[in-house]
Amino acid sequence: MRFIRRFEELLLDMFDQGLLNGTTHACIGQEADAVAVVDHLGDDDHIFSNHRCHGHFLARTGDALGLMTEIMGKPEGVCGGIGGSQHLHAPGFMSNGVQGGIVPNAAGIALAKQLSGGAGLSVVFIGDGTLGEGATYEALNLASLWKLPLVVVLEDNGWAQSTPSSATLAGSARDRFTAFGLAVFEIDSTDVQDIALLAGRALARNGAVTLNANTVSFAACGATAGAGGVPPPFPPASVPTLPDLAKWVLFAVLLGGGGYLVSRRTRAASNN
Ligand SMILES: Cc1ncc(C[n+]2csc(CCOP(=O)(O)OP(=O)(O)O)c2C)c(N)n1
Numbered sequence: 001m002r003f004i005r006r007f008e009e010l011l012l013d014m015f016d017q018g019l020l021n022g023t024t025h026a027c028i029g030q031e032a033d034a035v036a037v038v039d040h041l042g043d044d045d046h047i048f049s050n051h052r053c054h055g056h057f058l059a060r061t062g063d064a065l066g067l068m069t070e071i072m073g074k075p076e077g078v079c080g081g082i083g084g085s086q087h088l089h090a091p092g093f094m095s096n097g098v099q100g101g102i103v104p105n106a107a108g109i110a111l112a113k114q115l116s117g118g119a120g121l122s123v124v125f126i127g128d129g130t131l132g133e134g135a136t137y138e139a140l141n142l143a144s145l146w147k148l149p150l151v152v153v154l155e156d157n158g159w160a161q162s163t164p165s166s167a168t169l170a171g172s173a174r175d176r177f178t179a180f181g182l183a184v185f186e187i188d189s190t191d192v193q194d195i196a197l198l199a200g201r202a203l204a205r206n207g208a209v210t211l212n213a214n215t216v217s218f219a220a221c222g223a224t225a226g227a228g229g230v231p232p233p234f235p236p237a238s239v240p241t242l243p244d245l246a247k248w249v250l251f252a253v254l255l256g257g258g259g260y261l262v263s264r265r266t267r268a269a270s271n272n
Pocket residue numbers: 051052097098099100126127128129130131157159160161162
């Protein structure tokens with residue numbers, strides 16, 4: 001836990017110096033969840049994590065150099081410097097910044113384990129701000145119905161990054177899981193031993209289960225920009241150059257506008 005804390009404190013310091021590539025989200029305050037859960041996992045288990053994934057990654061792999069170089073955008077990074085802070089991959093580990101998108105992924109791996117008769121669990125860490133994402137509930141429904149070896153770890157820090165969750169969430173988190181018949185293990189603690197004890201009980205259950213860890217976040221909610229993450233100024237101070245136009249199109253595509261452009265073009269073509 002101390003190692004994860006120091007790693008991220010250094011990271012935030014480096015961010016301030018402009019040494020990092022893109023966005024970074026620290027899990028400062030939440031380290032115990034990662035350590036307590038991962039302590040129970042073995043080689044057969046898979047972990048899926050979200051935008052706040054450094055603690056989960058370090059607890060799982062211990063690969064601090066691979067992570068640091070990744071966030072610095074260097075080829076030595078675990079994903080060749082392309083994934084950055086949020087999009088990491090290692091044996092038995094994957095993280096993705098698309099909120100809620102990892103829950104169907106994790107359920108899919110759980111299904112693969114079940115169908116192949118393989119051992120192991122699929123464990124997915126999500127935040128309370130992700131409880132508004134519809135894909136999460138499709139996955140919970142099937143995971144419960146098919147009794148998949150899926151463990152959802154909800155890290156409830158009361159925030160959706162920088163928005164109080166009270167401003168976005170109706171009802172209770174627990175009810176969202178019990179509605180699908182999932183067993184809920186819940187704890188209000190940042191004590192790693194307490195969480196590990198409950199995590200052990202949750203992970204020992206057959207079928208889909210959730211561990212709701214009510215925690216606190218001491219980190220700056222997120223830090224954006226850095227060496228390679230800044231789009232060109234818009235509107236431009238002068239007539240845009242061709243490279244500027246190319247960069248805007250690239251950013252539009254990266255931010256999801258590409259799908260819109262493509263679908264417009266496809267629709268136009270099909271209308272003709
Ligand atoms: C599909 C999608 N919508 C919006 C975002 C932008 N976004 C990044 S983090 C975040 C809030 C996340 O809240 P939570 O899951 O509670 O995690 P926390 O930041 O509190 O750790 C949002 C809305 C995103 N990454 N993905």
